[in-house]
Amino acid sequence: MSKQEEAIQRLKVKLGFRWHNPALLTQALTHSSCVHESRGHGLCHNQRLEFLGDAVLELLISEHLYQMFPDRTEGELTKKRAASVCEPSLAKVARGLDLGRCLRMGRGEERSGGRERPSILADAFEALLGAIYLDQGLEVTRKFVLACLQPVIEDVVAGRLDRDYKTELQETLQQTSPEPLSYVIMNETGPDHNKTFTAGVIYRGQVIGRGNGHSKKEAEQQAAKDAFAHLGVIRAAVPKNGSTSKLPE
Structure with a gap:
């Protein structure tokens, strides 16, 4: 055996x-x-x-x-x-x-x-x-x-597990604006059995974070994590009155 x-x-x-x-x-x-x-x-x-x-x-x-x-x-x-x-x-x-x-x-x-x-x-x-x-x-x-x-x-x-960046990002940004986040798979590379995905998180029409992973879920979590690195800039770009400003590329 x-x-x-x-x-x-x-x-x-x-x-x-x-x-x-x-x-x-x-x-x-x-x-x-x-x-x-x-x-x-x-x-x-x-x-x-x-x-x-x-x-x-x-x-x-x-x-x-x-x-x-x-x-x-x-x-x-x-x-x-x-x-x-x-x-x-x-x-x-x-x-x-x-x-x-x-x-x-x-x-x-x-x-x-x-x-x-x-x-x-x-x-x-x-x-x-x-x-x-x-x-x-x-x-x-x-x-x-x-x-x-x-x-x-x-x-x-x-509270002993790794952070869920997608949920945290959604909750944090909705304190400023009720507009939801969305995720898009921007690229796929490699054979079907060993793909690498690139995901982007979109907020108010702008990509605010990107991430890679061997699954779509992993790539989306990395994109949300990347967005946290720009969180101060993102908040500044969304005034409380709800008007749209350009977010970081």
């Missing part, structure tokens, strides 16, 4: 249930680079399951926080949810499950450190949730999500 097969067996033990459709687990643990290098050959990568798992995760964490904090506002709950399900948080949980060692991926991606890349680990965790949801239903998925993310949520409540 290979080391990867041993890691998958350990994962099955941690999950604690028998799969009705084991192919879902295989798909959840298949990175797109594996499909790319094998030129298909009947393999399905995990991106569709990631899409589903992302939605299931947001629902379950929203429900948990709603019940956990009955007196908190919508904005406060949104901020806690964002910190709980952000890429670094999910990557941390994925490392605890040893998902990196379980993944099937292309040789090029593996050589470039893909098994430890936060974006890949976070996506794999979401794909695994999508597979569990389809195979076992919502209640089993809820128990698994809360068991995995409870330590993360405790860190969020205690």
Whole structure:
């Protein structure tokens, strides 16, 4: 038995249930680079399951926080949810499950450190949730999500996690103007299985921050972080009367 097969067996033990459709687990643990290098050959990568798992995760964490904090506002709950399900948080949980060692991926991606890349680990965790949801239903998925993310949520409540720059930037600027922020992917480079994204954060028609990352979420967080470096200039460019001034390029 290979080391990867041993890691998958350990994962099955941690999950604690028998799969009705084991192919879902295989798909959840298949990175797109594996499909790319094998030129298909009947393999399905995990991106569709990631899409589903992302939605299931947001629902379950929203429900948990709603019940956990009955007196908190919508904005406060949104901020806690964002910190709980952000890429670094999910990557941390994925490392605890040893998902990196379980993944099937292309040789090029593996050589470039893909098994430890936060974006890949976070996506794999979401794909695994999508597979569990389809195979076992919502209640089993809820128990698994809360068991995995409870330590993360405790860190969020205690303020021990990395800052969520997107939420903080939105809240800070809306103290001056109610106009919302928006994010745009300005550039993509690299092959499909190893892209680098460049994101821009736009406020009142101007790009106020740029950032790069191996996922769109990471690039957007870096763009928001970059905007904080210009926050004094941005505030000065938006008078309290709401008139528009030119923001930094």
